[in-house]
Amino acid sequence: MNKITEMLPDLYQGRKPTFRIENEGCQMNSLQTESIAAIMEQIGYEKISSEEADAVIYNTCTVRENANLKIYGHLGHLKSIKKKNPHMKIILFGCMMQEPHVVETIQKKYPFVNLVFGTHNIHKFPELYYRTLTSDSQIIDIWKESDEIIEGMPTSRKYPFKTGVNVMFGCNNFCSYCIVPYVRGREKSREPQAIINEIKALVEDGVTEVMLLGQNVNSYGKTLAEPVSFAQLLTEVEKIEGLKRIRFMTSHPKDLSDELIEAMAKSKKVCHHLHLPLQSGSSRILQKMNRRYDKEKYLGLVEKIRTAIPDISLTTDIIVGFPGETEEDFQETLDVVRKSEYDTAFTFIYSKRTGTPAASMPDQIPEDVVKERFNRLLTLVQENGRKASSRFTGDVKEILVEEESKEKGMLTGRTEHNLLVHFEGTPDLIGQYVQVKLDTCKGFYYFGHIV
Numbered sequence: 001m002n003k004i005t006e007m008l009p010d011l012y013q014g015r016k017p018t019f020r021i022e023n024e025g026c027q028m029n030s031l032q033t034e035s036i037a038a039i040m041e042q043i044g045y046e047k048i049s050s051e052e053a054d055a056v057i058y059n060t061c062t063v064r065e066n067a068n069l070k071i072y073g074h075l076g077h078l079k080s081i082k083k084k085n086p087h088m089k090i091i092l093f094g095c096m097m098q099e100p101h102v103v104e105t106i107q108k109k110y111p112f113v114n115l116v117f118g119t120h121n122i123h124k125f126p127e128l129y130y131r132t133l134t135s136d137s138q139i140i141d142i143w144k145e146s147d148e149i150i151e152g153m154p155t156s157r158k159y160p161f162k163t164g165v166n167v168m169f170g171c172n173n174f175c176s177y178c179i180v181p182y183v184r185g186r187e188k189s190r191e192p193q194a195i196i197n198e199i200k201a202l203v204e205d206g207v208t209e210v211m212l213l214g215q216n217v218n219s220y221g222k223t224l225a226e227p228v229s230f231a232q233l234l235t236e237v238e239k240i241e242g243l244k245r246i247r248f249m250t251s252h253p254k255d256l257s258d259e260l261i262e263a264m265a266k267s268k269k270v271c272h273h274l275h276l277p278l279q280s281g282s283s284r285i286l287q288k289m290n291r292r293y294d295k296e297k298y299l300g301l302v303e304k305i306r307t308a309i310p311d312i313s314l315t316t317d318i319i320v321g322f323p324g325e326t327e328e329d330f331q332e333t334l335d336v337v338r339k340s341e342y343d344t345a346f347t348f349i350y351s352k353r354t355g356t357p358a359a360s361m362p363d364q365i366p367e368d369v370v371k372e373r374f375n376r377l378l379t380l381v382q383e384n385g386r387k388a389s390s391r392f393t394g395d396v397k398e399i400l401v402e403e404e405s406k407e408k409g410m411l412t413g414r415t416e417h418n419l420l421v422h423f424e425g426t427p428d429l430i431g432q433y434v435q436v437k438l439d440t441c442k443g444f445y446y447f448g449h450i451v
């Protein structure tokens with residue numbers, strides 16, 4: 001890094017160089033984006049929001065085709081900007097770059113991209129960036145897999161008071177539609193002590209809310225030399241003084257244990273919010289998706305959780321139009337949505353990902369059929385979500401104040417259920433916990449006042 005810092009005055013004639021970084025995809029990507037941003041700042045670059053920067057960096061996602069198309073769209077646009085400023089460095093990294101056909105396309109069609117790396121060698125960024133600055137050729141460095149977990153990467157948090165913390169990387173589940181296991185590699189858990197130490201340091205630095213992140217946190221710790229369960233990890237994290245809220249994501253229904261439900265119910269810090277991806281309500285489709293649970297098991301879990309934690313906020317992910325999905329299958333999904341009373345459901349149109357088993361399944365569903373189902377699902381999800389989210393009207397809840405809202409004099413924060421609340425207040429309250437009466441529910445958010 002020092003070598004780069006020393007080069008900058010010559011390279012940019014004494015002015016402070018700039019970079020722009022954009023994140024696509026999930027919260028785990030956001031953390032890596034923050035690391036790269038922190039490295040750029042440490043090197044001596046200033047972060048700006050314009051694309052007319054000395055370095056433009058994209059952390060890419062490939063979970064659905066749209067994400068890929070967006071990147072190719074950005075590249076088309078960057079080509080014209082780079083014509084005016086040939087010294088600009090364009091850098092792509094992350095999940096989409098782990099796909100060989102993407103790298104081939106970039107080599108052939110986008111030779112003006114300077115650096116491409118993947119998900120397994122982010123810690124090599126300073127070295128790769130140094131090579132980028134000292135060479136005119138396109139640098140591509142993709143690792144197929146890595147057993148290593150790199151601790152201690154720099155970070156620059158968006159909020160001083162809350163952040164995500166990785167507890168594990170990769171995924172072993174191979175849901176038949178999903179590209180993640182191919183681009184993120186096998187499941188690897190961080191040592192509990194490394195996680196605890198990181199959170200302790202974050203708390204000392206002003207963090208009071210953490211989101212523990214993994215593709216499937218319920219299988220956390222199974223592959224460690226001394227196995228630890230996710231519930232045990234939560235109990236340890238709970239002991240950290242000064243930490244007020246613990247969230248986690250994502251839970252796979254097949255691995256959601258009674259031990260975890262019990263740990264959540266007992267805890268004073270774990271938020272009463274559970275993201276439990278359904279994907280489909282049809283047992284037949286769930287089997288083809290390789291999800292390893294069926295409709296009854298899922299509904300049984302929902303019941304168990306609601307019994308243990310009656311005010312739990314449930315959210316989910318649903319895919320519409322998986323190959324072979326019939327109207328009857330789709331009706332099963334609607335049925336689960338009606339019964340599960342989700343606060344929010346993230347709905348996705350099935351996207352064919354090259355290399356996954358579902359991509360070569362017969363009976364891919366025509367676009368018009370999928371769109372029509374998708375719209376019906378969205379209407380139901382929104383209706384139910386409004387109903388479920390409004391259940392706290394009139395209650396007083398503790399809110400972590402996050403930011404000023406667009407309206408002047410108003411603040412925005414969240415309840416432990418992850419519901420957004422707008423209320424009057426002054427910016428000095430940002431990062432604080434306040435008691436707010438939830439006066440009116442406007443669909444998915446509340447207006448309230450501090451009491």
Ligand code: 5AD
Pocket residue numbers: 063064177178179277279317318319348349350351352353
């Ligand atoms: N098509 C549509 N949605 C997908 N997801 C994952 N893969 C696909 C795909 N091929 C969705 C799942 C997952 C969420 C993060 O993205 O619902 O839970």
Ligand code: SF4
Pocket residue numbers: 171172173174175178179180181215216252
């Ligand atoms: Fe993809 Fe399934 Fe792994 Fe989630 S659990 S990342 S949907 S393969």
